[in-house]
Structure formats: C-alpha cells, structure tokens
Amino acid sequence: MSDSAIAALNSLLRGTSIDDHEEALKLANSAIKAAKGNPADLTTARHTRVVALVKLDRFDDALRAIAEGGAALDKTCVMEKAYALYKTGELEAAEQLLETTGINTRGMKHLAAQVAYRAEKFDKAAELYQEMAENVEDAMYGEENDLRINILATYSQLEMQGKGWAVSEEHKKLSRDELEVFETAYNAACGSIAQGDFAKAAFLFKRARDLCEASEDLSEEDKKAELAPIIVQQAYVATKLGNLEEAARFHEEVVLSDISDASTRAIAQSNALILKSESNPYMAQRLADTLPVVTGNDRLFEEQATIFRRNKYIIELQAQKFAGVKSKTAKILSKEAEPTISSSKCDLGALNAAAASELQTGKTALRRILPLLETRPTDVGLLLTVIQLYIQLQNPAQALNLLEAFFKRLEAATASENNADVRFAPGLVALAVALYRQQGRHSAVRSELAKAASHWQSKQKAASSGDSLLREAGIELLRSTHPSDLSTAGEAFTHLVAAQPDDRTATAGLIASFATSDFAKVQPYLGALSPVEKLTAGVDVSALLDAGVAALPVVSHQQQQGKKRAREDDGETTGEQQKQQQQAAKKQRRKRKLPKNYDPAKQPDPERWLPLRDRSSYRPKGRKGKKRAQEATQGGYVKGDEETLELAGGAGSLKVEKANPAGSGGGGGGGGGAKKKKKGKK
Numbered sequence: 017m018s019d020s021a022i023a024a025l026n027s028l029l030r031g032t033s034i035d036d037h038e039e040a041l042k043l044a045n046s047a048i049k050a051a052k053g054n055p056a057d058l059t060t061a062r063h064t065r066v067v068a069l070v071k072l073d074r075f076d077d078a079l080r081a082i083a084e085g086g087a088a089l090d091k092t093c094v095m096e097k098a099y100a101l102y103k104t105g106e107l108e109a110a111e112q113l114l115e116t117t118g119i120n121t122r123g124m125k126h127l128a129a130q131v132a133y134r135a136e137k138f139d140k141a142a143e144l145y146q147e148m149a150e151n152v153e154d155a156m157y158g159e160e161n162d163l164r165i166n167i168l169a170t171y172s173q174l175e176m177q178g179k180g181w182a183v184s185e186e187h188k189k190l191s192r193d194e195l196e197v198f199e200t201a202y203n204a205a206c207g208s209i210a211q212g213d214f215a216k217a218a219f220l221f222k223r224a225r226d227l228c229e230a231s232e233d234l235s236e237e238d239k240k241a242e243l244a245p246i247i248v249q250q251a252y253v254a255t256k257l258g259n260l261e262e263a264a265r266f267h268e269e270v271v272l273s274d275i276s277d278a279s280t281r282a283i284a285q286s287n288a289l290i291l292k293s294e295s296n297p298y299m300a301q302r303l304a305d306t307l308p309v310v311t312g313n314d315r316l317f318e319e320q321a322t323i324f325r326r327n328k329y330i331i332e333l334q335a336q337k338f339a340g341v342k343s344k345t346a347k348i349l350s351k352e353a354e355p356t357i358s359s360s361k362c363d364l365g366a367l368n369a370a371a372a373s374e375l376q377t378g379k380t381a382l383r384r385i386l387p388l389l390e391t392r393p394t395d396v397g398l399l400l401t402v403i404q405l406y407i408q409l410q411n412p413a414q415a416l417n418l419l420e421a422f423f424k425r426l427e428a429a430t431a432s433e434n435n436a437d438v439r440f441a442p443g444l445v446a447l448a449v450a451l452y453r454q455q456g457r458h459s460a461v462r463s464e465l466a467k468a469a470s471h472w473q474s475k476q477k478a479a480s481s482g483d484s485l486l487r488e489a490g491i492e493l494l495r496s497t498h499p500s501d502l503s504t505a506g507e508a509f510t511h512l513v514a515a516q517p518d519d520r521t522a523t524a525g526l527i528a529s530f531a532t533s534d535f536a537k538v539q540p541y542l543g544a545l546s547p548v549e550k551l552t553a554g555v556d557v558s559a560l561l562d563a564g565v566a567a568l569p570v571v572s573h574q575q576q577q578g579k580k581r582a583r584e585d586d587g588e589t590t591g592e593q594q595k596q597q598q599q600a601a602k603k604q605r606r607k608r609k610l611p612k613n614y615d616p617a618k619q620p621d622p623e624r625w626l627p628l629r630d631r632s633s634y635r636p637k638g639r640k641g642k643k644r645a646q647e648a649t650q651g652g653y654v655k656g657d658e659e660t661l662e663l664a665g666g667a668g669s670l671k672v673e674k675a676n677p678a679g680s681g682g683g684g685g686g687g688g689g690a691k692k693k694k695k696g697k698k
Contacts, residue, residue, distance in 0.1 A: 041068035059088060066093050075100040098127055105313040107135040119144075122154055133170060136318055138177065142170040164194065168203035175210030176319050178359075198227035202246060209249075214256045221250045244275040248284045255291060263291055278314040282307060286324065297334035304331050322360040329367045333375060342371035355394040355426065355438045365397020381405055389418075393425060396438070403447070416451040419444070440471040442485040449492075462496055465489035469508045486512055490525045505529045506537070513541070520544070 047061035062085045069078035078100045082093050090097065094117050101110035110131045119128045129144040145167045152160065171183045194200040205220035225246045228239060251266035267288045275281040285307055294300040304327070310316055316324065329341050345368035352361065372388055373381035382405050389398055399422055406415035426439040438444070445468045452460045469489040486508040493505035506529030512522035523544050530537045623631045 037068045037071040041065060041072065044068060059085075059092065062089050063092055066096050070096050070100060073103075075103045079104070095123060095127065098131070102127070102131050102134065103313055105311075105315065107131055111135065122148065122156075129166070133166075133173070134313065136173070136177075138170050138173045139179065142167065142174065142183075145170060161197065165197070165199040165203060168194075168200055168207065172203055172207035172210055173317075175207050176317075180211070195223060196227070198224040198231065198242070198246075201227060202249075205249065205253075209253065214253050218250070218253045218257065221246055221253060225250070240271070240274040241276055244270060244284075245277070245280050248275075248280060248287070251284075251291075252287055255287070260291065267291060278308070278310045279316050279320070282310050282316070282324075283320065286327070290327070297331060297336075301331045301335045304328055318360065322363065325360075326363050326367070333367070333370055338371045338374050342368060345371065349392065349395065353394065354434060355396060356434070357396055357438055357441045357443065362397035362400065365392075365395045365399075366401050369398050369401040377405070378409060382409075393422070396444075400447075412451055412454055416448070416455070419448055419451065423448075436471060440468040440485075442468075445485060446488075462493060462501055465492050466501065466504045469493075469504055473507060473511045483512060483515065487521060487525075490522075490529070494525065494528055499533065502529050502533065506534075510537075 044061050044065035048058060048065065062081065066078050066081050066085075066089070069075075069081060078096060082089055082097050082100075085093070094113065098110045098113050098117075101107075101113065111128075114124060114128045114131065117124075119125055125144050125148055129141045129148075132138070132141040132144065145163055148155070149160070149163045149167065155163075174180060174183055190200070190204050194204070201220050201224035205217045205224060208214070208217035208220060225243065228234070228242050228246065231239070234242065247266055247270050251263045251270070254260075254263035254266060267284070270284050270288075272281055272284065275284065289300075289303055289307070292303075294303065307324075315321070329345065332341050345364045349361065349364055349368065356362075369381075369385045369388065373384045376384070382402065385398070385402055385405070389395070389402055392398055399418065403415040403418055406412065406418070423439055423444075426435050429435050445464060448464050449461050452458075452464065465485075466489070469486050472483070472486055490505040490508040490512075493501040493508070496502065506526060509522045509526035509529055512519055513526055516522065523541050527538045527541055527545065623633070628634055
C-alpha cells in the first residue's frame with residue numbers, strides 16, 4: 017500500500033503539467049501516511065502537499081503544513097511560505113523571510129516586488145521591476161508584457177504618493193504598443209488620475225474598456241471580472257469632471273457580485289453613496305455605516321483608507337457629533353508626535369480643529385482652536401487651519417508670525433532628517449513666500465528660497481521631492497543682482513541638470529546663472545539650447561523697433577503720490593501734456609442734471625437761494641403770525657429794557673439788557689411764581 021501511494025505520487029510529479037490540484041493534494045496526503053519511515057519520500061510528499069494547498073488558495077493550511085514539516089521543510093518551501101504570508105497579509109514576515117534567504121532568483125524577485133508593492137514600498141518595487149526589465153537574458157516567454165504592466169502600476173502608485181519625481185519623463189511616456197493592451201492602458205489612466213489629468217484618464221479608461229471587451233483571449237467570466245474595476249474608475253472620473261448623469265449610468269452598470277476584489281467592491285459602494293448626495297446628514301451617516309470593512313490582503317491602500325476615514329468624519333461632523341470626532345482624531349494624532357506633512361495626518365489635524373470649533377469660523381473658531389495649537393505645536397494640519405482663519409480675517413501678519421514660530425521650533429529641535437524635510441517642505445516654503453510677497457518683503461523671499469534650495473541640494477538622491485522647489489527657487493534668485501543669489505541659483509540648476517539632463521528649463525537657468533561669472537561651466541550646455549537665429553526666425557526686428565514696445569511701469573502707491581506732488585511743485589507742462597490733461601478733465605466732467613419741470617425760457621427766481629422767511633413773497637398766515645414775523649429775529653438783536661454801565665477808568669459806557677428781578681417774569685420756567693394764582697377749591 018505504501019509503495020503504491022508513493023509510486024502514484026511520483027508518476028503524477030513526472031507529468032509535464034498538473035491541473036488537478038485536488039488530486040495532487042489527495043495523493044500527497046496518502047504518500048505522507050505511507051512514507052513515515054522514509055525521510056526522502058516524506059519530504060517530497062510534504063512539499064507536494066504545500067504546493068497543492070497554495071494552488072488551491074488555502075494559504076493558512078499551507079502555513080500550518082510547513083510548520084508541521086519542521087526546519088527541513090521550512091528550507092525547502094521558502095517561496096511557498098513567503099507567498100502564503102503575502103496572501104494572508106503578513107507582509108513584514110514575508111519581506112523579512114525573503115531578505116534573510118536572499119533574493120537570488122527571478123521568481124524570488126517577482127515575489128519580493130509584489131510584497132513591496134502591497135506594503136506600499138513602491139520605490140523598492142519599481143527598482144526590482146526595472147532591474148528585471150533590463151535583464152532579459154533569463155526572462156520567460158511573455159514576461160516582458162507582464163513586467164511593463166506591473167511597472168506602470170508601480171509608477172501610478174508613486175504618483176499617488178506624491179513621488180512623481182522618482183519616475184523619469186522617459187518612463188512616463190506610453191508607446192503605441194502599450195495602448196494596444198487593456199492592462200497597460202488601465203494603469204496609465206490611473207497615473208493620469210494621480211496627476212490630476214481627468215480628461216486624459218477618461219480617454220484611457222475608455223480605451224482599456226474597449227480593448228477588454230474586444231479581447232479574444234478572455235472568457236466571458238474573465239471579461240466581467242476585468243471590466244468591473246474599469247467601470248468603477250470610469251464612474252469616478254466622470255464624477256470628478258462634473259458629468260454626474262454619466263457617472264450614475266456607469267454605477268448602474270456595475271454588478272457588485274462580479275467584483276472579486278473586496279477593496280474594489282467597497283470603493284464602488286462608497287462612490288455610489290456619495291453620488292446620491294443625501295441631504296439628511298443623519299441618514300447619510302447610517303448609510304455610510306453599512307459600508308464593509310476590508311481587512312487582510314485585500315485591505316485598502318493608505319491613500320484610499322485615508323479618504324474613507326475622512327469622508328466618515330465629515331459625515332459625523334455634519335451630524336453634529338463633534339465630541340466623537342474630536343476624541344477619535346486626537347487619539348490617532350497622539351500616537352505620532354513627530355511633525356509630518358503626510359496628507360492623512362494633516363487631514364486629521366484639520367478635522368480635529370473643525371470638531372473643536374463645532375464648525376464655527378472667524379474669531380469664534382480661533383478662540384477655540386488656539387489652545388489646541390499650544391498642546392500640539394508640531395501639528396501641521398492644525399497650524400494650516402489657524403493660518404487660514406487668520407488670512408480670512410484679513411490678518412496675514414499674525415499668520416506669518418505663527419508660521420515663522422513653527423519654523424524656529426523645527427530648527428531648534430534635535431537635528432533629524434524628518435524635521436528638516438518638514439521645515440523645508442515645498443508647500444510650507446511656498447506659503448511663507450506668498451505671505452512675504454504680500455507684505456513686500458522680497459529680501460525675505462530670496463533668503464527663504466536660498467535656505468530651502470541649500471537643504472534639498474544636500475540630499476544624496478539624484479531626484480527628490482524638492483526638485484520642484486529647486487526650480488522655482490532658482491528662477492526667483494535669478495531676478496536678483498547679488499552675486500551670492502546668482503551662485504545659489506546656479507547650484508540649484510546644476511543639481512537639477514544632474515538629476516534630469518533633458519530638463520531644458522534647468523539647463524537654461526544654469527546658463528543664465530553662470531553666464532557672467534563662470535563661462536567655463538556654461539560652455540558645455542550651450543548646444544542644448546535653441547539658437548537665437550531659430551527663435552527669431554520670421555520676426556521683423558526693424559518693424560518692432562519702429563512701432564515701439566508698449567510697457568506699463570509697475571509703481572507703488574507711494575511712488576504715484578510722490579510723482580503727483582512733483583508735477584504740482586514743478587508747474588511746468590508741455591503743450592501735449594496740457595492737451596492730455598484737458599481731455600482727461602473733459603472725460604471726467606459729469607453731466608449736470610436738471611429738474612423735471614425746468615423751462616429754459618423762464619427766468620429763475622433771483623431769491624431762490626434765500627430762506628423762505630427772507631423772501632419778499634413770504635406772507636405769514638393770520639394776524640398773530642404777521643406780528644410774530646415782525647418780532648422774529650433769526651439771530652438778530654432782541655429789544656427789551658436796557659441799562660447803561662459805566663466802565664472803569666473812564667473807558668466809556670456799555671448798554672446791556674436789564675436783567676429780570678428774582679421772582680418776576682413769566683414763561684415756562686420756575687421763576688414766575690409771583691404772577692401765578694392759587695387755585696381755589698370748588
């Protein structure tokens with residue numbers, strides 16, 4: 017019995033291909049029972065069982081079988097164990113196993129690249145795939161196409177992480193052959209989404225869908241499985257482009273049961289929920305809670321999980337659940353005290369501030385958020401929220417003070433590469449430059465850009481996330497006439513040219529920086545620029561000189577006021593200037609408005625400017641009114657009893673009105689008591 021089981025297993029293994037993995041597993045189990053006395057046959061049977069379990073996607077059972085086999089089987093089944101760990105989501109264990117064993121075969125490189133990709137170490141995965149693409153000597157038939165598909169997928173993920181600088185322009189270009197395969201077209205479309213080019217992504221997704229539907233190599237079931245993620249992405253792109261009706265039509269085409277990948281299914285459900293635009297926040301929250309939680313190897317990438325989490329917290333904020341959002345976000349932020357510019361952490365900082373302020377804005381929000389900044393001084397998301405509030409309150413000076421204080425804290429902290437990268441992050445440097453420019457502090461702009469350029473030049477990598485900052489810093493420093501600024505700009509452009517020799521902007525900047533100071537550095541790059549004759553071909557220079565070039569000088573308000581005073585003090589203007597001033601005065605003169613009943617033939621009343629009572633036509637009403645009008649003074653002298661007072665020293669006399677004696681005089685005051693009669697009793 018034992019010999020027959022082992023013989024049957026050996027006969028199966030001698031076959032050119034094995035399609036019935038259930039039969040292989042059955043024979044391997046029988047051989048293990050029969051070969052307990054023969055170590056060689058037992059090892060072969062156990063190895064066969066592990067391979068069959070992996071082929072049947074029973075990865076947990078495969079790991080248990082390897083553990084039962086001991087150290088001997090552990091050495092024999094390195095690839096199978098690493099793959100099973102990868103499929104069960106134990107990426108760190110799989111990566112450690114591969115590094116310990118050594119990635120020395122092409123199959124091991126493929127597996128190591130897959131593990132790195134799923135662990136979101138896309139730069140390492142791209143390096144492994146590129147190494148295999150360049151070494152085609154031991155490549156298998158058809159492997160080149162699979163490598164190109166995986167390389168494009170890796171480049172798309174690098175773009176999503178904001179590491180597009182790690183992908184050369186040459187590798188970003190698509191060949192005509194790559195547009196003839198739906199997988200490469202799909203991955204290229206995902207890269208366009210990462211770059212924000214949704215129109216191009218829509219075209220590439222349509223191309224991928226047409227190629228998939230027309231493929232003759234896929235069965236109908238396989239087509240459904242491949243088309244599902246393409247349609248989900250089409251719906252997303254249509255939503256981003258504002259074509260909501262088209263997006264709804266795409267979602268209607270999606271059949272969730274056709275999607276085998278759990279993460280893709282969750283994304284499709286979430287996007288469909290958002291497209292419904294539920295106006296009731298409490299109902300939206302209940303619907304969001306029904307979305308499935310994806311775990312294991314099918315879990316979402318960090319970028320996708322961040323969006324899911326952000327949407328969830330925003331819905332909770334709309335449902336007035338401020339305390340819950342505040343406590344959840346604060347708990348996550350407390351786990352990482354180091355400053356970071358990660359979008360996931362910055363979003364949490366902003367959401368925590370929104371919960372603390374209860375969605376208030378202006379000064380009310382600042383009073384509630386500023387105490388949080390004292391407890392979390394390195395929270396970039398919270399810092400940017402406070403700066404935004406100050407800018408909305410028209411107080412950019414205070415915003416700049418906060419940003420400068422944050423920079424000083426990072427510079428004074430223990431020297432670390434992470435702190436320095438956050439200090440000179442392109443986004444934060446750009447914010448500082450914008451605030452400096454708003455205040456007219458151009459020297460501070462150049463100083464900030466020079467320090468940032470110096471930091472990113474010190475990086476060992478040929479390309480880094482600071483390349484865009486180096487380019488802008490070099491262009492800004494070229495506007496200065498100071499030799500040190502021009503030297504810093506030249507160093508920045510030299511770094512860029514070394515990283516990307518085909519960058520024409522960097523080459524031109526390098527030439528402009530050293531043209532007047534070090535011509536020897538410039539000379540090797542002169543041939544890379546277009547000759548002046550080619551650029552000016554077809555331009556009539558004489559006609560341009562004859563016509564003149566109109567250029568309006570940009571002057572400040574103080575300069576304009578100074579020029580205006582100088583012209584007033586001078587008082588001398590040419591005839592042409594006087595003519596222009598007269599024309600301007602005519603243009604500015606407003607047309608007079610006339611009364612509706614105006615008659616040009618009728619002479620206007622010459623007394624129209626006098627008060628009504630001073631006109632000769634004025635007639636007061638009634639007899640008493642006439643007498644009162646005669647006595648009315650309107651500021652004139654009031655006649656009454658007078659007396660003459662002699663001035664001291666014989667200086668003359670002065671007539672004054674005689675004062676009423678106490679207790680006399682009528683009126684509404686309190687001095688007319690003598691004339692009043694007591695009321696008698698009736």
